[in-house]
Amino acid sequence: MTTGRLEAFSDGVIAIIITITILIIDVPNGNDWPDLLAVLPLVICYAISFIVVGANWVNHHHLLQAAGSVNGKILWTNLLYLLVLSFLPVMTGWVGKSDFSMIPVRVYVLVNLGAALSYQLLEYMVIHADDCKILKTAAEDRRKERWTLAVDLLALIASFIPGVHYACCPLLVAAVAPWIIPDLRMKRVVELRNEKEQNRMD
Amino acid sequence: MTTGRLEAFSDGVIAIIITITILIIDVPNGNDWPDLLAVLPLVICYAISFIVVGANWVNHHHLLQAAGSVNGKILWTNLLYLLVLSFLPVMTGWVGKSDFSMIPVRVYVLVNLGAALSYQLLEYMVIHADDCKILKTAAEDRRKERWTLAVDLLALIASFIPGVHYACCPLLVAAVAPWIIPDLRMKRVVELRNEKEQNRMD
Amino acid sequence: MTTGRLEAFSDGVIAIIITITILIIDVPNGNDWPDLLAVLPLVICYAISFIVVGANWVNHHHLLQAAGSVNGKILWTNLLYLLVLSFLPVMTGWVGKSDFSMIPVRVYVLVNLGAALSYQLLEYMVIHADDCKILKTAAEDRRKERWTLAVDLLALIASFIPGVHYACCPLLVAAVAPWIIPDLRMKRVVELRNEKEQNRMD
Amino acid sequence: MTTGRLEAFSDGVIAIIITITILIIDVPNGNDWPDLLAVLPLVICYAISFIVVGANWVNHHHLLQAAGSVNGKILWTNLLYLLVLSFLPVMTGWVGKSDFSMIPVRVYVLVNLGAALSYQLLEYMVIHADDCKILKTAAEDRRKERWTLAVDLLALIASFIPGVHYACCPLLVAAVAPWIIPDLRMKRVVELRNEKEQNRMD
Numbered sequence: 001m002t003t004g005r006l007e008a009f010s011d012g013v014i015a016i017i018i019t020i021t022i023l024i025i026d027v028p029n030g031n032d033w034p035d036l037l038a039v040l041p042l043v044i045c046y047a048i049s050f051i052v053v054g055a056n057w058v059n060h061h062h063l064l065q066a067a068g069s070v071n072g073k074i075l076w077t078n079l080l081y082l083l084v085l086s087f088l089p090v091m092t093g094w095v096g097k098s099d100f101s102m103i104p105v106r107v108y109v110l111v112n113l114g115a116a117l118s119y120q121l122l123e124y125m126v127i128h129a130d131d132c133k134i135l136k137t138a139a140e141d142r143r144k145e146r147w148t149l150a151v152d153l154l155a156l157i158a159s160f161i162p163g164v165h166y167a168c169c170p171l172l173v174a175a176v177a178p179w180i181i182p183d184l185r186m187k188r189v190v191e192l193r194n195e196k197e198q199n200r201m202d
Numbered sequence: 203m204t205t206g207r208l209e210a211f212s213d214g215v216i217a218i219i220i221t222i223t224i225l226i227i228d229v230p231n232g233n234d235w236p237d238l239l240a241v242l243p244l245v246i247c248y249a250i251s252f253i254v255v256g257a258n259w260v261n262h263h264h265l266l267q268a269a270g271s272v273n274g275k276i277l278w279t280n281l282l283y284l285l286v287l288s289f290l291p292v293m294t295g296w297v298g299k300s301d302f303s304m305i306p307v308r309v310y311v312l313v314n315l316g317a318a319l320s321y322q323l324l325e326y327m328v329i330h331a332d333d334c335k336i337l338k339t340a341a342e343d344r345r346k347e348r349w350t351l352a353v354d355l356l357a358l359i360a361s362f363i364p365g366v367h368y369a370c371c372p373l374l375v376a377a378v379a380p381w382i383i384p385d386l387r388m389k390r391v392v393e394l395r396n397e398k399e400q401n402r403m404d
Numbered sequence: 405m406t407t408g409r410l411e412a413f414s415d416g417v418i419a420i421i422i423t424i425t426i427l428i429i430d431v432p433n434g435n436d437w438p439d440l441l442a443v444l445p446l447v448i449c450y451a452i453s454f455i456v457v458g459a460n461w462v463n464h465h466h467l468l469q470a471a472g473s474v475n476g477k478i479l480w481t482n483l484l485y486l487l488v489l490s491f492l493p494v495m496t497g498w499v500g501k502s503d504f505s506m507i508p509v510r511v512y513v514l515v516n517l518g519a520a521l522s523y524q525l526l527e528y529m530v531i532h533a534d535d536c537k538i539l540k541t542a543a544e545d546r547r548k549e550r551w552t553l554a555v556d557l558l559a560l561i562a563s564f565i566p567g568v569h570y571a572c573c574p575l576l577v578a579a580v581a582p583w584i585i586p587d588l589r590m591k592r593v594v595e596l597r598n599e600k601e602q603n604r605m606d
Numbered sequence: 607m608t609t610g611r612l613e614a615f616s617d618g619v620i621a622i623i624i625t626i627t628i629l630i631i632d633v634p635n636g637n638d639w640p641d642l643l644a645v646l647p648l649v650i651c652y653a654i655s656f657i658v659v660g661a662n663w664v665n666h667h668h669l670l671q672a673a674g675s676v677n678g679k680i681l682w683t684n685l686l687y688l689l690v691l692s693f694l695p696v697m698t699g700w701v702g703k704s705d706f707s708m709i710p711v712r713v714y715v716l717v718n719l720g721a722a723l724s725y726q727l728l729e730y731m732v733i734h735a736d737d738c739k740i741l742k743t744a745a746e747d748r749r750k751e752r753w754t755l756a757v758d759l760l761a762l763i764a765s766f767i768p769g770v771h772y773a774c775c776p777l778l779v780a781a782v783a784p785w786i787i788p789d790l791r792m793k794r795v796v797e798l799r800n801e802k803e804q805n806r807m808d
């Protein structure tokens with residue numbers, strides 16, 4: 001299996017996850033503004049999940065592009081990552097329908113934390129499967145990874161304090177925000193690899 | 203990230219949006235003609251959304267193909283555009299189930315207007331990210347963009363006048379109609395770019 | 405727009421149509437065999453739609469591959485074809501839930517007939533957009549098209565006769581059966597075009 | 607039709623099957639831990655189906671990549687395989703909602719067995735359609751196929767013994783476990799074919 005194939009499949013699954021979440025929002029139960037307001041928590045929660053999955057997609061994409069080869073461990077970890085990510089639609093629905101109650105919010109934070117952890121596990125697997133040292137050097141700067149974990153953990157703590165737990169959703173957006181910007185490290189890996197290959201050909 | 207990747211992901215999301223809208227139509231609640239008639243508003247509304255999303259897809263596709271490179275701003279604006287577009291299935295359901303009531307129709311018009319605005323913002327981002335002047339010149343003719351905004355605003359006004367608000371849905375189709383025809387400006391950009399590249403190679 | 409792009413989008417939409425139809429089948433309402441039997445009409449109807457959409461996909465795919473270029477008319481007709489096809493999931497649900505009642509079956513036959521007609525309209529558009537005469541000669545043998553229309557019309561007549569209307573679903577499968585076998589005419593067009601291009605290069 | 611096209615379509619359908627299964631999990635009916643616990647059987651069952659479909663995807667992908675050409679029989683068998691696989695989402699819902707009752711579990715095992723059988727039929731079709739002997743030799747080692755069938759049959763027997771039937775789901779995971787590891791035989795076929803083609807070119 002080439003990385004291209006794994007990419008295509010993962011892209012497909014993530015595109016479907018990001019889009020079916022909208023099915024969680026019920027059609028308003030009446031034809032007036034208050035009926036629309038009633039589904040507003042769902043709409044907000046949907047927008048947050050959309051951003052989280054979008055950021056995850058951008059990263060995951062760069063990571064697989066930088067990967068040199070695919071082995072069994074990467075396949076399994078990737079499947080685990082997609083499995084965790086696929087719980088977001090249902091959790092989005094739970095948080096929205098419960099009007100941001102504490103327990104749904106906490107479980108939602110846990111799913112986000114699980115996605116971050118399994119992503120970083122996948123990153124670890126990709127880095128250690130690679131034969132060249134370019135990826136390892138590029139991945140040494142782990143500031144973004146630490147930021148995400150730190151802010152996700154902060155959101156987890158916030159989810160235990162009544163009232164403060166409303167800050168969880170903005171925190172989850174903050175956790176992934178730096179990832180939306182294309183990951184320059186991975187970009188450099190792809191460029192370096194292309195250069196190397198061209199040198200070998202010359 | 204190359205534009206090809208962004209295209210593939212956006213294509214996937216738009217294809218899913220266009221298709222899951224059908225899930226909004228309930229199975230008729232009986233086995234006779236009146237039962238089918240009862241879901242007719244939903245069917246009409248579905249067909250309108252299908253055309254709107256289809257036209258959006260054709261444009262978006264041409265725009266990304268004409269884009270030379272992808273930066274963080276384009277990624278964010280593209281995500282915003284897809285987010286707005288993804289509200290169409292639920293809104294289609296609301297308009298259809300409310301039998302074209304005024305408030306659902308108005309919100310539906312607003313989502314369409316939001317899609318048009320975020321698309322034109324994306325167009326602006328792509329044009330200003332591009333290094334060559336071909337795209338800028340090609341995009342100077344903004345008649346289609348002005349038509350869409352004008353007709354969408356007309357639909358918004360119509361949505362405030364009882365009775366006249368039934369004209370909103372035909373207006374929304376009229377707003378996107380010129381877009382279905384492949385955008386010749388963008389096509390020319392791609393051709394010009396290809397020529398240029400070939401000249402450089404010779 | 406190249407045909408490749410139109411293909412990819414149409415493939416995406418058809419793959420989603422074929423798969424979301426399964427969502428029409430409700431989870432059985434109990435844990436015993438009779439509960440599974442209660443959803444059996446839905447399962448049968450789902451399998452029929454699966455085959456119909458599958459056959460449509462194979463054809464549509466060959467047709468677009470044989471097409472030399474894409475114009476506005478082809479885009480519109482293709483959108484119409486996908487729109488008609490996308491009503492199959494809901495209609496499948498109606499037929500199944502009504503236990504093959506006459507009116508749902510008749511509407512289902514009409515959607516199938518509509519898909520066949522819009523497909524043949526698309527075929528007409530593609531053939532007349534093409535500049536070379538290869539496609540026109542290849543498409544002269546219209547036996548498969550006539551078979552599909554004839555059997556679909558037979559199914560429409562059957563849907564008006566109580567009792568006989570149960571034959572409609574097998575008839576719809578028979579109508580598309582010859583299409584599952586790859587369309588040799590279109591295949592020859594692609595081969596002929598490739599040969600021609602190679603000759604021009606030599 | 608090239609194998610690439612069949613691959614892309616099958617990949618799309620499988621990616622959608624794996625993702626829409628999550629829609630089977632209802633949003634918990636309350637905001638407390640017991641409400642989450644109530645959907646736990648669904649979550650477990652979803653995770654199992656996710657792994658089963660994931661393993662099926664990896665295999666199917668390798669098989670089609672190794673295939674030299676596509677004929678009508680392969681198309682039909684592939685459609686049958688996708689049809690069987692597409693029943694997994696609904697069956698997952700039935701098993702989960704019935705709290706692992708005996709009959710839903712037995713039907714779920716039967717669908718898994720059907721997927722294994724139709725996959726092996728597809729494998730047979732691909733091997734016998736191939737003109738070269740590489741694929742035939744590579745496919746002689748049928749240990750994985752026998753393991754899957756044996757464990758699936760064991761699960762079927764277990765589904766008839768009250769109490770023991772809870773072992774069915776772990777057994778189904780065990781049946782597909784060896785497939786997650788990329789199929790080295792098919793990989794070698796692709797490599798051998800590439801070598802051969804290169805020799806012919808030299």
